[in-house]
Amino acid sequence: MKFSVLAIDYDGTIAQEGKLDPDVRASIEEARTRGIVLVLVTGRSLLDLRQVAGDLDIFDAVIAENGAVLAFPGGRTRVLGRPPPPALLDELCRLKVDFSIGECVLAADAGAAPRILAAVQKLECPLVLVFNRSRVMLLPQGISKATGLREALDTLRLSLHNCIAIGDAENDYQLLEACEIGVAVGRGSQSLREVADDVLTGEGPAAVADYIRRVIENTRLPRSEAAHRRVSLGQTADGQVLEMAIHGRILLIAGDPRSGKSWVTGLICEQLILQGYCLCIIDPEGDYSPLEALPSVVVFGGGEPPPRLSDVARALRYPDISVIIDLSHATQPEKVDYLRALLPMVARLRRDTGQPHWIVVDEAHYFLHESDFRQQMDIELAGYMLVTYRVSNLYPDLLKEVESIVVTQITASREAQVLATMYGHPGEGSEWESLLSGLTIDEAAVLLRVNAPERKLQKFIVAGRLTPHVRHRSKYLEVPMQRHRGFVFTCNNKPFGNAARTLKEFVILLERAPEASLDGHARRSDFSHWIGDVFGDQPLAAAIRKVERRHRHGEITALRAALIAAIRGRYELTGVGAPAA
Numbered sequence: 001m002k003f004s005v006l007a008i009d010y011d012g013t014i015a016q017e018g019k020l021d022p023d024v025r026a027s028i029e030e031a032r033t034r035g036i037v038l039v040l041v042t043g044r045s046l047l048d049l050r051q052v053a054g055d056l057d058i059f060d061a062v063i064a065e066n067g068a069v070l071a072f073p074g075g076r077t078r079v080l081g082r083p084p085p086p087a088l089l090d091e092l093c094r095l096k097v098d099f100s101i102g103e104c105v106l107a108a109d110a111g112a113a114p115r116i117l118a119a120v121q122k123l124e125c126p127l128v129l130v131f132n133r134s135r136v137m138l139l140p141q142g143i144s145k146a147t148g149l150r151e152a153l154d155t156l157r158l159s160l161h162n163c164i165a166i167g168d169a170e171n172d173y174q175l176l177e178a179c180e181i182g183v184a185v186g187r188g189s190q191s192l193r194e195v196a197d198d199v200l201t202g203e204g205p206a207a208v209a210d211y212i213r214r215v216i217e218n219t220r221l222p223r224s225e226a227a228h229r230r231v232s233l234g235q236t237a238d239g240q241v242l243e244m245a246i247h248g249r250i251l252l253i254a255g256d257p258r259s260g261k262s263w264v265t266g267l268i269c270e271q272l273i274l275q276g277y278c279l280c281i282i283d284p285e286g287d288y289s290p291l292e293a294l295p296s297v298v299v300f301g302g303g304e305p306p307p308r309l310s311d312v313a314r315a316l317r318y319p320d321i322s323v324i325i326d327l328s329h330a331t332q333p334e335k336v337d338y339l340r341a342l343l344p345m346v347a348r349l350r351r352d353t354g355q356p357h358w359i360v361v362d363e364a365h366y367f368l369h370e371s372d373f374r375q376q377m378d379i380e381l382a383g384y385m386l387v388t389y390r391v392s393n394l395y396p397d398l399l400k401e402v403e404s405i406v407v408t409q410i411t412a413s414r415e416a417q418v419l420a421t422m423y424g425h426p427g428e429g430s431e432w433e434s435l436l437s438g439l440t441i442d443e444a445a446v447l448l449r450v451n452a453p454e455r456k457l458q459k460f461i462v463a464g465r466l467t468p469h470v471r472h473r474s475k476y477l478e479v480p481m482q483r484h485r486g487f488v489f490t491c492n493n494k495p496f497g498n499a500a501r502t503l504k505e506f507v508i509l510l511e512r513a514p515e516a517s518l519d520g521h522a523r524r525s526d527f528s529h530w531i532g533d534v535f536g537d538q539p540l541a542a543a544i545r546k547v548e549r550r551h552r553h554g555e556i557t558a559l560r561a562a563l564i565a566a567i568r569g570r571y572e573l574t575g576v577g578a579p580a581a
Contacts, residue, residue: 001161001162001180001220001221001247001354001357001381001382001383002162002219002220002221002350002351002353002354002381003036003162003164003215003216003218003219003220003221004035004036004037004158004159004162004163004353004354005036005037005038005039005153005158005159005160005162005163005164006028006031006036006037006038006039006163006164006165006166006212006215007039007040007041007063007149007163007164007165007166007175007179008028008038008039008040008041008165008166008167008208009041009042009145009166009167009168009169009172009175010040010041010042010043010044010049010053011042011043011044011168012133012168012169012185012187012188013166013167013168013185013188013205013208014166014205014208015052015053015205016204016205018052018053019052019053020053020054021204021205021206021208021209023205023206023209024205024208024209024212025058026209027208027209027210027212027213028058028059028212029058030212030213030216031212031216032058032060034216036216037060037061037156037158038058038059038060039059039060039061039062039063039149039152039153040056040059040061040062040063041062041063041067041145041148041149041165041167041172041175042062042063042064042066043064043065043066043105043107043130043132043135043137043171044064044065045064045065045069045100045102045103045105046062046064046065046069046071046077046102046103047102048102049062049064056071057073060072060073060156061152061155061156063145063148063149063152064102065102065103065104065105065137065139066105066130066132066137066139066143066144066145066148066171067080067139067143067144067145067146067147067148067149068080068081068102068103068104068105068139068140068143068148069102069103069104069148070148070151070152070155072152072155078151079103079104080104080143080147080148080151081104081139081140081143082104082140083101083103083104083106084101084106084125084127084138085123085125087123088119088120088123088125088127089101089106091119091122091123092106092115092116092119095115095118095119097112097115097116097119098112099112099116104139104140104143105137105138105139106137106138107135107136107137107138108135108136108138109134109135109136110131110133110134110135110136112136113129113131113136116129116136116138117129120138126140126141127139127140127141128140128141130144130170130171131170131171132169132170132171133169133170133189137171144171144174144175145167145171145172145174145175146174146175146177146178147174149163149165149175149178149179150178153319154320157317157318157319157353158319158354159276159278159319159320159354159355159357160178160179160180160276161180161276161277161278161319161354161357162180162221162319162354162355162357163179163180163181164179164180164181164182164183164215164221164222165178165179165181165182165183166183166184166185166200166208166211167182167183167184167185167188167192168184168185168187168188168189168192169188169189169192170189170191170192172184172188172189172192173191173192173195176192176195176196176197177195180221180224180229180247181197181198181221181222181224182195182196182197182198183196183197183198183199183200183211184196184198184199184200185199185200185207185208186199186200186201186202186203186207187203187204197222197224198222198224219351219380219381220380220381220382221247223247224245224247229245229246229247229275230243230244230245230246231243231244231246231267231268231271231272232271232463233264233267233268233406233444233446233460233462233463234444234460234461234462234463235460235461235463236458236459236460236461237459237460237461242446242458242460244404244446244448245448246268246272249382249383249403249404250379250382250383250384250386250401250402250403250404251268251384251385251386251402251403251404251405251406252386252388252391252399252402252404252405252406253265253268253385253386253387253388253405253406253407253408254387254388254389254391254405254406254407254408254410254415254419255389255407255408255409255410255444256389256408256409256410256411256412257389258535258537259389259408259409259410259439259441260408260409260441260442260444260462261387261389261406261408262287262288262362262387263462263465264406264408264444264462265288265360265362265385265387266287266288266290266291266465266467267462267463267465268385269281269288269291269358269360269385270291270294270465270466270467272357272358273291273294273295273296273297273322274294274295276319276320277322277356277357277358278316278318278319278320278321278322278355278356278357278358279322279323279356279357279358279359279360280312280316280322280323280325280346280356280358280359280360281322281323281324281325281360281362282325282327282339282342282343282359282360282361282362283301283324283325283326283327283328283362284327284328284330284335284362284363284366285327285328285362285363286302286326286327286328287362288324288326288360288362289302289324289326290467290468291322291324291467292324293466293467294322294466294467296320296321296322297321297322297323297324298315298321298322298323298324299323299324299326300312300315300323300324300325300326301325301326301327301328301329301330302326302328302329303329304329306325306327306330306334306338307325309341309342309345312325312342312345312346313345313346313349316346316349316353316355316356317349317353317355318355319354319355322356323356325342332366335366335367336366336367339361339367339376340367340376343359343361343367343376343377344375344376346359347359347376347377347378347381350378350381350383351378351381356383357383358383358384358385359377359383359384359385360384360385360387361384361385361386361387362387363387363388364386364387364388364394365388365389365390365391365393365394366393368386368394368395368398369393369394369395370395371395371397373395373397373398377398379401382403386398386402389415390415391415391418391419392414392415392418399418399422400422402422402423402450403449403450403451404446404447404448404449404450405419405423405446405447405450406444406445406446407419407436407439407444407445407446407457408439408443408444409436409437409438409439409440409441409443410436410437410439411437411482413433416429416432416433416436416437417429417432417433419432419436420432420433422450423447423450423455424455424457425455432457435457435459439459441533442461442462443459443460443461443462444459444460444462445457445458445459445460446458446460468539482501483499483501485501485534486498486499486500486501486505487499487500487506487509487526487527487530487534488500489509489513489517489521490517490520490521491513491514491516491517491520492516496509496513496514496517497509497512497513503535503567503571506567507564507567510560510563510564511560511564513560515559515560518559518560518563519551519559522547522548522551522552522559522563523548523551523552525545525548527544527547527548527563528541528542528544528545528548529541531544532545537570539570540566540567540570543566543569543570544563544566544567547559547562547563547566550562
């Protein structure tokens with residue numbers, strides 16, 4: 001992801017004895033020439049800060065009073081909380097507490113904390129104590145450096161996920177946690193160093209100045225494996241939770257049609273959305289529209305023409321908005337032409353603004369199979385999810401850029417061999433083929449780092465999702481199963497017709513099969529087992545199971561029509577089978 005924002009603490013980080021270090025000032029000015037937005041985040045009041053720091057115009061915003069006061073160029077300020085009530089100030093004076101007060105924050109020596117707390121409890125004030133080395137601050141509940149920075153970045157239409165934060169003390173803990181990369185100075189609080197993504201070596205502000213100069217050399221944020229930037233994939237065979245670090249990578253999700261790869265993709269997407277990332281999901285077949293149930297998700301297209309590129313760009317300029325572009329009603333040539341214009345536009349937008357953080361390309365083999373893929377993608381910034389059932393069609397040099405893979409069932413030997421050759425150890429082809437072909441509908445395999453020396457494909461049980469997974473109405477109707485997994489209708493223990501290898505063939509045979517055949521299969525629950533275990537559609541399997549149960553209880557007189565109605569209700573089949581009952 002793009003590095004767009006640098007948020008820096010003042011005292012103990014870039015200032016000594018209240019004075020801004022000249023070398024840090026010079027490094028900040030260099031960062032601004034690279035287009036980095038600079039935000040100062042401090043516990044001091046604005047008045048106090050201006051007295052000790054002087055000109056603050058090198059910052060694009062100042063968060064003062066530990067998050068309670070926002071200041072922007074031109075003198076615009078916002079106060080996010082109320083000052084302590086007069087009754088509390090009177091009580092602190094009675095207790096002989098020496099304090100100072102700003103627009104919102106009350107500050108005192110840390111040794112006075114017990115008396116301040118006693119006064120807060122006595123008067124039942126909704127205030128909290130925040131320590132900063134030898135000082136203590138009294139603030140409204142819910143106010144912190146993190147909340148102040150979030151408000152400032154919302155105003156600037158920027159995201160915490162494009163931000164590096166640097167701090168030194170206890171009151172910087174939430175700031176570092178909120179930003180994509182949190183950095184602690186080496187001489188700072190031990191507890192802060194333990195949660196930071198990076199700890200600076202060296203003494204004084206000079207170490208901070210050196211770090212700023214190093215990170216502005218790269219467009220992309222430094223890599224992080226931070227525990228709070230992960231998604232859950234599921235569980236291993238021994239019940240251990242399997243998680244994946246998500247910061248800045250190219251992820252390949254592969255598998256057969258109907259094998260669950262769009263379920264896995266949706267699982268990852270919904271977690272990213274709930275963590276506040278901005279996604280652009282390119283959805284050629286209409287598989288991801290249920291994600292609209294999540295906050296701040298907008299769906300374009302579907303039954304309407306594909307959106308104008310300007311409309312997509314406008315939506316993606318809001319860092320808390322994710323966009324799904326549903327192209328299911330477009331023809332294949334229209335989809336290809338549209339994406340050849342859309343993908344470069346989104347890549348340019350991300351390089352300019354930092355959003356979207358992730359770009360998801362389903363059916364990627366249709367759009368990224370040629371040598372010009374670098375004109376469609378920004379490989380340097382990564383943050384791509386490529387979803388495909390035809391890995392072999394992706395351009396080989398693109399496969400070399402992949403950093404992690406998640407694979408659902410693959411029964412085609414060629415596809416398994418391509419994956420094994422590209423990402424496995426030499427001689428593992430047959431092992432990969434056996435593992436991938438044997439995966440069930442609720443299983444997948446992952447390689448967290450394809451270039452790790454100790455890499456090994458790991459099987460796991462896929463986690464559940466918050467949003468439903470709705471299959472596209474026509475996508476799977478004519479995609480054939482392997483012959484041995486087709487449904488064979490029988491009558492008097494003899495096969496009736498050929499095996500149904502597609503859902504469309506299944507409905508046609510339902511229409512033609514003798515009543516005795518349907519009765520036998522329904523009483524054994526053969527239909528629901530096949531739909532659920534082989535075809536993999538659990539909601540439809542449940543509907544068919546209900547029809548079979550009602551038939552066994554004598555509650556249905558037209559079994560054939562009820563079965564076809566259940567399938568039509570799920571897939572809106574037209575021109576096939578009996579009318580809905």
